[in-house]
Amino acid sequence: MSKIELKNITFGYDTQGTLLFDQANLNFDTQWKLGLIGRNGRGKTTLLNILQNKLAYNGQIIHQLDFLYFPQPIENKQQLTYYVLQEISEFEQWEIERELNLLQVDPEILWRDFETLSGGEQTKVLLALLFIDEYHFPLIDEPTNHLDIVGRKQVAEYLKKKRQGFIVVSHDRSFVDEVVDHVLSIEKSQLELYQGNFSVYEEQKKIKDEFELAQNEKLKKEVSRLKKTAAEKAEWSRSKEQDKYGKASEKGSGAIYDTGAIGARAARTMKRAKTIEHRMESQLSEKEALLKDIEYIDPLTMNYQPAHHKRLLAVENLVLGYAGQTLFQPISFEVNQGQRIALAGRNGSGKSSIIRFLLGQFDGESSGDVIRPTNLKISYVRQNYEDNHGTLLEFSEKKGLDHQAFLNNLHKLGMEREVFQNRIEQMSMGQRKKVELAKSLAQPAELYIWDEPLNYLDVFNQEQLKALILSVKPAMLLVEHDQVFLEEVASKVITLTEHE
Template sequence: MSTIEIKNLSFGYDNQEGLLFDQATLNFDQHWKLGLIGRNGRGKTTLLTILQGKLPYEGQISHQLDFVYFPQAIQNKHQLTYYVLNDICSFEQWELERELNLLHLSPDILWRDFTTLSGGEQTKVLLALLFIDQQHFPLIDEPTNHLDMLGRQQVAEYLNKKKQGFIVVSHDRNFVNEVVDHVLSIEKSQLVLYQGNFSVYEEQKRLRDEFEQAQNMKLKKEVSRLKKTAAEKAEWSRSREGDKTKSRTGFIDTENRRVNKGAVGADAARTMKRSKAIVTRMETQASEKEKLLKDIEYIDPLQMNFQPTHRQRLLTVEKLSLGYEEKVLFEPVSFEVNKHERIAITGPNGSGKSSIIRYLLNEFDGQVKGNVQLSTHTQISYVRQNYEDNSGTLQDFAKKNKLDYSIFLNNLKKLGMEREVFHNPIQQMSMGQRKKVEVAKSLSVSAELYIWDEPLNYLDVFNQEQLEQLILAVKPTMILIEHDIAFLKKIMTKQIHLK
């Protein structure tokens, strides 16, 4: 049995405050299937990069195998898929075709231009290449971003059949729940291991946090008591110092008799010395107790500028069908969107989900059949699937989109964006940070209808819980497209499935 041992790992970037990892220690078996969990910016991808030996660090990492990273770097995507994969590593064609079949892909895909493959198809062929190699330990970073519900289920079944271990980073809780037997959580610069799948992790984490919160309450009360006692003793010590000063001038007792100045001074000095020792001891104990306080990860509630109007029905769709030239995207659909309803539009990639949204926003340029009634005065807040054109400073971005700057920044902070990132141009931010900008913008816009197209891409599980709690509390009117079935089950009131 081969193990991977991490001992006293410390690492931080020069341009960030604090360390991502501070004396972190972990041991795990190479046959375990680990789900790597943590807030965006807390070091998930950094840890995978460190394991590959691509970043300097303090501490020790011991193992007897090499690591391989997904998604693999592609040198030239403008060629046949077979040659794209062959540029990454050498392989036997029959082995690759075997893996493709397991992923429900025809081997014919190897002879298509790589750029013509959908995001989900590209993900699958790269995973197939990854698991041909039995000698390396796979580090799988965000495999679900471009997969629809069916694709995620197929990849989950594929990973379940693998006997070799791996580390997978994914923000799809249902996917992680199906494929892992251990969860590795990054918590306040430490690596914490949980045995079991994501559901077990959530329960164990909840119990652990409740216990630590109770311990924190006890410790805070004890610290408060010790500090109060220290302050009282310090005050008493100062009063005894006053007695000593009075004795030097010839203190007169209540019977108007002069007392021995030396005796009073010596007694006051001894009492003061004892009281100061007590103060020092109390302050030391309080300081030691404070060190035991756990810095628990709290999830701050977000704000949503939902402005419901008097209208009960916002949208009516009757026998709607969209297409291009002779190709119809989906069978005719009919549905209504009433106030406080949250409608999920589902279906495989390419079925026309985003086309419906573009049509509702007057951005669809194909053929339309059916009838749609949506008031032109309806205030809509939109989370786009593609938001790469967001640019400039956050302040300029807020001004351009007529956002309340303080609410916008507050939501970004609550979504976990670091303060030092606030000064960066949006186009220089990571994809996760740019997604938070797009979501925070939508939350800040005054709206009676929210249209969200794949809002969870690049957001961590903590952000997903924040959005779930917000939506269930505010009950906004929504139309959304999302492949995370766990998220949809919690927040949707109605599902429209495209065929």
């Protein structure tokens, strides 16, 4: 058992002008299964890079174990998986086969070209390689991306049974809930460590936020009362000062006035007003210390333009395949106005292939019929969007977007305005996903086709999308592996059955 300690870690990117971490401190055990959470752009992957000494920072990191990062970089995907893994790390064949069996993956996968594996299969073989090494501390970045529901459960079971600790970053709440025993949250102003899983973190965070909001409301009322009292006393004091001098000038007329008493009372009142002012300043500084870590979520907008047609898409007896090998048994479904149809199935079952076919991008064999109105306006969120380049202005002009609506949604999704100046290819994966999503929301559309929209998005963004979809009720064809999300937004789930 050993410790990892961060002392006074300070770091910020030159392009952003603000610090991601300012004198941050952290101490945790290498046997902890630590879930690292926080909004996109808050610094999760940056923190993992700092631990690996990939970024120049101020402060000190004390550790006995070196760190190992997932997903591991791969130089040549066009060779057998076994040799791809050998280029990353040395291992015995029985070791990798043991881990694959624990992940419920057929070891024969080692003798297939790595580039032919599905995203979920690639995830599993790289995780298997990660846990062969017992002399490094694993840093696992977004393992649930591209994993289907079954795959997520298999990986969760695998991680739960591991004796060694790790840090895992994932936006899948159910997954994090299952596998972690501590949570490290990157808040707006600090690092917060919680003992327990994600549900424990959510409950404690909710209690803390509610307490701060109640304290804030109480202080607001107190400050308002003090302001009013201070103003009244100051006004009374000023008026008495004026009276004193006015009355004193009348002494020559024979009238008798105690101007000294009036002045003393006015001075005491002014002193009390000053005391109230100091109390008010103290209350205001208390108020400023609150609410620093409360997340404010603005509703998104969608340029949905309902079609005049009731039925937007009809698929009848569709079969897709490659080289005579079909991907799934014949499938039929419709997408009507106001319906959100979800496609479900294991990794590699053909969900994304159906989307590519509907968009005219499928290069395999097909049979069956597709009926849809001519000139149907479709907005598409892709799984892979690495070809998005340039400044945000260049991108929105190229895509014909309303630039202001595009930027507004990006900001509501949590992208800081300083990042607006960055080129898309220089952004984090979470920020680039937001660009792809904000593009879709800004496009005028009668039908939305979204392929795994939640990848890289934090839990706050997921809530925003859920609220938007349930409010607008657009026509949508959706592929997503987050079961909780699907249960909340999908009108109907179509499950693909693999061909026997």
